[in-house]
Amino acid sequence: MQQQLGYIYDRIETLSPMHSKKLKKNMAFFDDRYLELADTFFNKYTRILQAQNKTLDYSIDCYLQMIADVNSETIEFLRTGKYTSSTFDEVNKRVYARPETMEYYMHGLIMSQFLWRHHYQMFNYFITTLPQYVNVIKHYLEVGVGHGFYLSKVLEVLNPESSITAVDISETSIALAKSFINDSRIDFILKDIFEFDNHKKYDFITLGEVLEHVEDPLKLLLKLNALLSPDGVLFFTTPTNAPAIDHIYLFNNVDEIRLLIKAAGFQIESEMAILSEDVSPEKAEKYKVAVLYGAFIKKSNPTN
Amino acid sequence: MDKSEILRIVNGVFIDILDDENIVLTDETTANDVDEWDSLNHIQLVVAIERQFRIRFNSQEIQRWNNVGEMVNSISAKLN
Numbered sequence: 441m442q443q444q445l446g447y448i449y450d451r452i453e454t455l456s457p458m459h460s461k462k463l464k465k466n467m468a469f470f471d472d473r474y475l476e477l478a479d480t481f482f483n484k485y486t487r488i489l490q491a492q493n494k495t496l497d498y499s500i501d502c503y504l505q506m507i508a509d510v511n512s513e514t515i516e517f518l519r520t521g522k523y524t525s526s527t528f529d530e531v532n533k534r535v536y537a538r539p540e541t542m543e544y545y546m547h548g549l550i551m552s553q554f555l556w557r558h559h560y561q562m563f564n565y566f567i568t569t570l571p572q573y574v575n576v577i578k579h580y581l582e583v584g585v586g587h588g589f590y591l592s593k594v595l596e597v598l599n600p601e602s603s604i605t606a607v608d609i610s611e612t613s614i615a616l617a618k619s620f621i622n623d624s625r626i627d628f629i630l631k632d633i634f635e636f637d638n639h640k641k642y643d644f645i646t647l648g649e650v651l652e653h654v655e656d657p658l659k660l661l662l663k664l665n666a667l668l669s670p671d672g673v674l675f676f677t678t679p680t681n682a683p684a685i686d687h688i689y690l691f692n693n694v695d696e697i698r699l700l701i702k703a704a705g706f707q708i709e710s711e712m713a714i715l716s717e718d719v720s721p722e723k724a725e726k727y728k729v730a731v732l733y734g735a736f737i738k739k740s741n742p743t744n
Numbered sequence: 745m746d747k748s749e750i751l752r753i754v755n756g757v758f759i760d761i762l763d764d765e766n767i768v769l770t771d772e773t774t775a776n777d778v779d780e781w782d783s784l785n786h787i788q789l790v791v792a793i794e795r796q797f798r799i800r801f802n803s804q805e806i807q808r809w810n811n812v813g814e815m816v817n818s819i820s821a822k823l824n
Binding site (some may be wrong): 457507 | 800
């Protein structure tokens with residue numbers, strides 16, 4: 441196994457043997473493409489950390505802190521059937537407005553991109569499907585840019601003349617994404633998406649794991665429907681049953697997400713649902729194991 | 745309820761959640777000794793044990809346990 445990746449797995453095994461067991465199950469699903477992508481990614485990420493006087497050990501600690509948070513949120517979720525927060529104000533005070541929390545959370549999320557099988561598989565689904573739309577994308581928008589990994593790969597796929605806009609509500613996210621992607625083609629905008637309107641229609645919009653962070657996901661999808669060109673495509677992902685310190689909208693199952701797509705005036709072009717743990721579907725339902733859902737969707741009535 | 749009875753009931757919960765009839769727990773048993781005792785199952789075990797004994801653990805307790813004996817001690821302290 442590649443050097444950085446091997447180090448990360450060994451260190452997690454030392455610090456958290458129980459979590460390490462889960463990660464080792466994931467590894468059985470990883471192929472050569474994974475090893476190549478993960479290696480490139482962690483080399484780049486390590487250089488960014490070094491520039492900030494940080495080490496990979498720091499990021500592993502951030503990741504394990506995030507896992508500890510997820511575990512306590514999951515226990516509470518299994519006790520009550522609800523996420524611990526339900527309003528934006530609550531999670532804003534608890535997470536977004538606290539730079540120290542955002543810091544470990546973002547680094548933890550970056551690590552999960554390649555340590556969690558479902559994150560990698562969803563990324564793979566996105567990046568292998570995107571090329572079929574590339575020729576019609578003049579204007580590309582990403583909402584909730586996070587750590588910028590998706591966007592960094594989009595740059596490799598899109599035509600050079602396409603315009604690229606990235607909107608995020610978090611200054612920490614934008615700063616981190618900029619450190620990952622140094623490309624003048626991207627127009628980064630620090631703004632709440634509900635307040636964003638530059639009188640432009642987009643041919644492709646990406647919304648990665650954002651719906652679960654808003655109080656009214658239908659309102660957000662309607663907003664994106666309005667920002668899309670008539671034949672534009674929206675790719676979005678969101679999980680079911682995924683407690684986290686900043687998740688406020690609970691999807692109990694994939695059908696609830698499909699109903700939302702329809703209600704927002706979209707139809708599904710293609711979709712993928714991935715269990716977050718290596719368990720049988722029966723056990724997944726019994727234990728409320730998270731499913732990561734992703735879909736490419738288009739307006740059901742393009743004249744609107 | 746004495747600790748040996750608590751251990752017997754906890755053993756039953758492990759068998760049920762991990763779906764393995766052969767599990768025999770002792771106070772010294774750790775996650776290293778039980779293949780299926782990973783982070784996902786640990787959470788399920790915690791919640792099932794809470795339901796079984798009608799108790800609640802706090803997150804510090806859950807993270808502090810090093811073996812089954814320490815888990816049994818936490819349960820015993822809440823019951824007695």
